[in-house]
Amino acid sequence: MHHLRDRGYAHPLASDITSREVYEGRRTWLKAAALSAGAGASLWAQQQAYAQTAAPGKLAALAATRSSVPGAMTLDKPSSYADASTYNNYYEFGTDKAEPAKRAFSLKTRPWTLAIEGEVKKPRVFGLEDLLTLSAQEERIYRLRCVEGWSMVVPWIGYSLSELIKRVEPTGKAKFIQFISLADKQQMPGLSSSVLDWPYAEGLRMDEAMHPLTLLTFGMYGEVLPNQNGAPLRIIVPWKYGFKSGKSIVKIRFLPEQPATSWSKAAPREYGFYANVNPSVAHPRWSQASERRIGEDGLFQRKRPTQMFNGYEAQVGSLYAGMDLSRYY
Ligand SMILES: Nc1nc2c(c(=O)[nH]1)N[C@H]1C(S)=C(S)[C@@H](COP(=O)(O)O)O[C@H]1N2
Ligand SMILES: [Mo]
DSSP states (O other): OHHHHHHSSOOOSSSOEEOHHHHHHHHHHHHHHHHHTTOOHHHHHHHHHHHHHSOOSOSOBOOEEEOOSTTOBOOSOOOOHHHHHHSOOOGGGOSSTTHHHHHGGGOOOSSOEEEEEESBSSOEEEEHHHHHTSSOOEEEEEEEEOTTSEEEEEEEEEEEHHHHHHHHOBOTTOOEEEEEEOOOTTTOGGGGSOSSOSSOEEEEEHHHHHSTTOEEEEEETTEEOOGGGTSSOEEEOTTBOGGGSOSSEEEEEEESSOOOOHHHHHOTTTOOSSOBOOTTSOOSSSOOSEEEETTOOSTTOOOEEOOGGGGTHHHHGGGGTTOOTTTOO
């Protein structure tokens, strides 16, 4: 109960398992509790808060255990499913935040394959079904900070990308990793715009890719990902600006050199390779000192101060020891 009050989010306390059944069970429990308490106002408010963070149950449930990776469970209140699935950046479906939710129905997420290439001893093509069961699915509640100055809190489902990396055995020459998103004009109307150099490409240094917080992500809010959030699989790197977290990934390359990325190609002064969330390094057009939490907007809503490494400094700060972060932005 206090979890609900603290977080406005139903976390399965007894079973430690999240699935649509558990979410729905919690909803039933809340209803019963509301009735027996005479529907007291605060309980009613909790019920409303919960109803917003529940997935609508339209997509397939994806069971997951609660993550024990340090830093993986922020205590910030999760954003509503409605906000997380309708306020999106997915330029392959348009540059307006509302467009991906309206247009991404045309994305075909089955069959789906992920090709592993480059500096690995075991290059191969994985089918989605093999990837789903490669390692245990975990729920992780991460803050997501967009360089545009807004943030959300999302209960993702996936497992550490390191689990996949270990199985393909990178060679000693693999120093960087590149993520390539799908680029198919038949399915993605935004590709007719030259706003970015398609396919959407992102990258990480190998130690960043191996960090346990870097999540190979298949679901959110107890279900598989909606198309607009990057179905059927995407990357989430919670201490970096959102653009580092490529959606609908079809290829991962292991490389000896730092790869070019779509955003740093489009505007090198604005978007660096590292893109670590950093309140003291301003973007040329936007200060990064504070952020607007989606769902909290309102006339009297205070902006939240942005935290170094998006609040994950204890876990990832050592990766950047000795680096000049205003130079490597
Ligand atoms: N392929 C692809 N991945 C992408 C983007 C994109 O346009 N195309 N936008 C990025 C940006 S800028 C952000 S903030 C996050 C948004 O993720 P969300 O819509 O799930 O919140 O996705 C990132 N991944
Ligand atoms: Mo973003």
